[in-house]
Amino acid sequence: MKPECFKNRLYYGIFLPVIAVSGFVIDSPYYLQVLTFIGINTLLTIGLNMLMGYAGQISLGHAAFYGIGAYTTTILTVHFDFSPWAALPCTLVVTGMVAFLVGLPMLKLTGYYLGMGTLGFGMIVYVLFREWSHVTGGSSGMVGIPSLSLGPVSFSDSRNYFYLVWMIVLVCIVFCQRLIQSRVGRALRSISDSENAAKALGVDTKDLKLKIFILSALFAAMAGFLYAHLVTFISPGSFDFMVSIRMVTMVVIGGMASIWGALLGASVLTLLPECLHAFADFEMVVYGLILMLIMIFMPRGLTRGLMDIYERSVSKQI
Amino acid sequence: MSAPCLNRFEKPPLLRADSISKAFGGVQALLNVSFEVSEGTILGIIGPNGAGKTTLFNVITSAYPPDSGQLFLDRKKIQNRKVHELVRLGIARTFQNVELFENMTALENVMVGQYTQTRCGIFAAAARLPWAVAEEKQAREEAMALLSFVGIAQYAENRSGNLPFGWQRLLEIARALAAKPRLLLLDEPAAGLNAVETRRLGNLIERIRHQGVTILLVEHDMNLTMTICDRIIVLNYGKILAHGTPEEIQSNPAVMAAYLGTSEVSPLIYD
Amino acid sequence: MQEILQYLFSGITNGAIYAVIAVGFSMLYNSTELINFAHGEFVMLGGLGIVTLWGGSLLPLPAAFVLTVIGVAFVGFLLERVALRKVSRSQPIVLVIITIGASIFLRGIGMLIWGKDAHAIPSFTKLSPMDVFGAKLMPQSILILAIVLLVVVGLHLFYRKTLTGKAMQACAINEKAAWLSGIPSDQMVLLAFFLSAGIGAIAGIIIAPITMCGYDMGILLGLKGFCAAMLGGLGSLWGSLVGGLLLGISESLGVGYVSSSLKDAIAFLVLLLILYIRPTGILGIKEAKRF
Ligand SMILES: Nc1ncnc2c1ncn2[C@@H]1O[C@H](COP(=O)(O)OP(=O)(O)OP(=O)(O)O)[C@@H](O)[C@H]1O
Ligand SMILES: [Mg+2]
DSSP: OOHHHHHHHHHHHHHHHHHHHHHHHOOOHHHHHHHHHHHHHHHHHHHHHIIIIITOOOOSOTHHHHHHHHHHHHHHHHTSOOOHHHHHHHHHHHHHHHHHHHHHHHTTOOHHHHHHHHHHHHHHHHHHHHHOHHHHOGGGOEEOOOOOEETTEETTSHHHHHHHHHHHHHHHHHHHHHHHTSHHHHHHHHHHHOHHHHHHTTOOHHHHHHHHHHHHHHHHHHHHHHHHHHHSEEOGGGGSHHHHHHHHHHHHHHOTTOHHHHHHHHHHHHHHHHHHGGGGGGHHHHHHHHHHHHHHHOTTOHHHHHHHHHHHHHHHHO | OHHHHHHHTTSOEEEEEEEEEEEETTEEEEEEEEEEEETTOEEEEEOSTTSSHHHHHHHHTTSSOOSEEEEEETTEEOTTOOHHHHHHHTEEEOOSSOOOOTTSBHHHHHHHHGGGGOOOOHHHHHHTOHHHHHHHHHHHHHHHHHHHHHTOGGGTTSBGGGSOHHHHHHHHHHHHHTTOOSEEEEESTTTTOOHHHHHHHHHHHHHHHHTTOEEEEEOSOHHHHHHHOSEEEEEETTEEEEEEOHHHHHTOHHHHHHHHSSSOOOGGGGO | OHHHHHHHHHHHHHHHHHHHHHHHHHHHHHHHSOOOTTHHHHHHHHHHHHIIIIITTSSOHHHHHHHHHHHHHHHHHHIIIIIITTSOTTOHHHHHHHHHHHHHHHHHHHHHHHOSSOBOOOOSOOOOOEEETTEEEOHHHHHHHHHHHHHHHHHHHHHHHOHHHHHHHHHHHOHHHHHHTTOOHHHHHHHHHHHHHHHHHHHHHHHGGGSOBOTTHHHHHHHHHHHHHHHHOTTOHHHHHHHHHHHHHHHHHHHHHTOGGGHHHHHHHHHHHHHHHOTTOSSOOOOOOOO
C-alpha cells in the first residue's frame, strides 16, 4: 500500500471512532455544541481550502457566503414559513448564483488584488445584512429560526445535531478527497503551481476557478444553514470581516492543501478561544501570540508540523 | 530517410503563419514572420538571444495575440482563440523555463496533460461513476506508458519538483505528448542538458516525429538542430533572416554574421 | 454648492489620512512583497500614544509627536526582527497570517494599556474654522493635509535623492541583484518596517483629534488604508495618494447623498468597480507575463 493511502486510512481510523465515541460519551450540551461548532467550521475550512489550498486563489470575504447561507434559510423559514428542508436547496441555489455572479468578474484578479476584491465583497454583504433592516432585521439580527427535525428525530437535541453535522462533514470530506484525486482535482492543483502551463495543456482555468469558487461558496452556505438552525438566532456580527479572516487562518494553521489539515485547523481555532476564556483580559494577547508561534515554528501548518516532529522523534529513537 | 522526404513536402502545410508581427512597447519582437510547416516534419527555429523565438511560440499558442498577421492550422484560422482551445485543436508546447507542476508527482503531471483527452467532471469524480473509474485507470496506464516512452517511468511517483533538471525537461515533453498533439512546440528542450542527455533527447524527438507528430523546435544547440531538423528558419531581431535546409543555413553568410557579428565562417557555431 | 464643498473638505481630510496609511502598506509591499495586516495597529498605537503623551499633558506636542512615531516605528522593527525574519519568504500567506496574529496581539496589548473605552483629545490648533464659500474648513484639516503632503514628498525625495532610498528601491526591484551589488537587503527590509510603522503612527496621530481613539480603531482604518493602496495600485507612492483621496471623497459623498449607514459599502463598491476596470489599480503597473 502506498504511504499516502495508509496515512489516509489512519486518519479515518482516528476520526470516525473519535466522533462516534465523543457523541456517545459527552453529555454536557455545552461541550456537544462546541464540537458541533467545530464541525461547522470544518465545513467552512474544507470549502475554503479547496479554493485556497488547491486552486491557489485567496478569498478574504468568504464569511459573506456563510452569511448568505444563514440569512437565506432564515428569511425563508421565518418570513415565508418554508420548512427548513425546503429552504436548504433554495439556500444553496441562491448562494451558488451569488458566487457565480461575483466570481465571474472577481477571478480575473490575482494575488493581493483578489484578496482585496473578495474582502470588499465581504464588507458590502456585511453592510447589507446590517442595514437592510426590514429583511434582515438589521444589526439586532433575527430570532425564531426553527430547529431541524426529520420525522421522529428532533435535532433540537444537541446530540442529534452533533451527529447530523458530523455526518455532513464526513460526506464532504469524502467528496473532496475523491475530487482532489480525480482529473478535475489534478487540473485544480496544477493552477496553483503554474497557471500558464495548465492553460497550455488545455485546462480552461477561468472556468475551473469559477466552479471551485462556487463549490466552496456552497460549502460555506451549507455551514451557514447548519449554523442558523443550530443557534436559531443570527446577527450580522457572526459574518463580518474578522470571520473571513478566521476562516483563512484556519486553513493556513491546519495546513494548506490538506483536507485533514482543515479539520485540525478548524478544531484548534474553535477550541482555542474556549480555552482562553480563563485568561480574561489577556485572551487576545495570548491568542495572537499562539497564532504567531504556530506559524513561525510550523510554517507548513499543524498537520505537517506535527508530522515532522513525530518523524524526527522516531528517527532519533532508531 | 531520404526517399520519403521528398513527397513529405507535397502535403498541405499543417501550420501556416502569414506575416505575423508582435511588438512589446518599443521592442519589435516579431516582424512579418511567415512560414509553413508540413505535416510530419521538424522545423527548427534558431536565432540569437532575444530574436523573438519564444514570442513566436507564444503567439502560435495564443498566449499573446499577434498585432497583425494570421495563423492557420490545416487551413483553419487559429489566431485569437483561447490558449486552452488550441490544445483541443492539437497544439501542445513545452516551456523554456521548465514550468512543471512542482508539487505534483511526475505521473500526475502527465495526467494533467491528458486533460483534453478525458472528460470526468466534478460529480462523476465524487460519485466514482464506473465509467469515470475506468477512464481514470486507462489514463493512468497511458500516462505510465508515456513516462516509459521518454524514459523516466521509474520516477512516476516522485514529486516532479525534486527530479533532476534533465528529467524535468523529459517530463515536460511527456506531459505535452499526453495531450495527443499534432503539432508539438519545443522551446529549448536541450538547454541545461549534458552531451549524453542531449543525444538521448535528439533520439526522443526523432521517435516522436515517427509517430506522425509535427515539431517546431527552438534550440541553441546547433549539433542537435542541424541533425534532426528537416528545415530551419533563422530569426534575428524579429525578422526571418534565412529559411532552408540545414545545409543551406550552414552555408548562409548572413546567418554567420548574425550569430558572430562578422561574415567569417567559424566552427564556433557548433558550440 | 456649499453642501458639496463641505463634503469634499471632509472627504479630502479623511482621504488624506487613508492615503498616509496606504503609503505605509505600499512602501512595505515594495520592499518585501508583503501586506502587513498589523499595519492598522500601528495607526492605533500612534493615536493612543499621542492621547497619552500629549492628551495626558505629559509632553509638549512636538516632543509627543516625535516620541510616539519613534516608539511605534520601533514596534514595527521588533515585529520584523522577532516574528518575520526567520520565516522563509517563499510563502507569502504564512507571513500574512503571522501579521494577522501580530495584529490581534497588538490590539490585545492596546486593550490592556488603554482599556476598552475610546479616548478623545482636543484639536492641535486653537484657530477657529475658516469660511470658504459658505463651507467650514477646519484648521485641523489643513494641518492634516500639510503633514500628509510632507510625508509623501519626503518619501519621494528619500527614494529619489538618497543612497539609502535608492538602495531600498533596488532591493524591491530585484533583491538578489541588489544583494550581489553589496546592498544589505536584510537591513533594507528592517528599515522598511521601521519607516512604514512610523508612517502608520503619523496617520494615527493626525487622526486622533478628529475621531475617538480606541484599541480597536486599527481594524477599519487598516482596511481602508489597504483598500486605498490597492485602488491606487500597490507599490506606487502617488497611487496611494490618489487611492486614499478617491476613497475618502467617495465615502463622504456617499454619506452625504446616499446614506451614512452605507458608508463602508460605498467605499468598497468603488473599489470593486475600479478593480473591475483596472485589475491592478489606477496607477499600478500591469504585470507582464513571461514564459
Ligand atoms: N512579455 C514581454 N514583455 C515585454 N517584452 C517582451 C516580452 N516577451 C518578450 N519580450 C521581448 O521581446 C524580445 C524577444 O524575446 P523572446 O523571448 O521571444 O526571445 P528569444 O528568441 O526566445 O530569446 P532567448 O533565446 O533568450 O530565449 C526580447 O527583446 C524580449 O525582451
Ligand atoms: Mg526564448
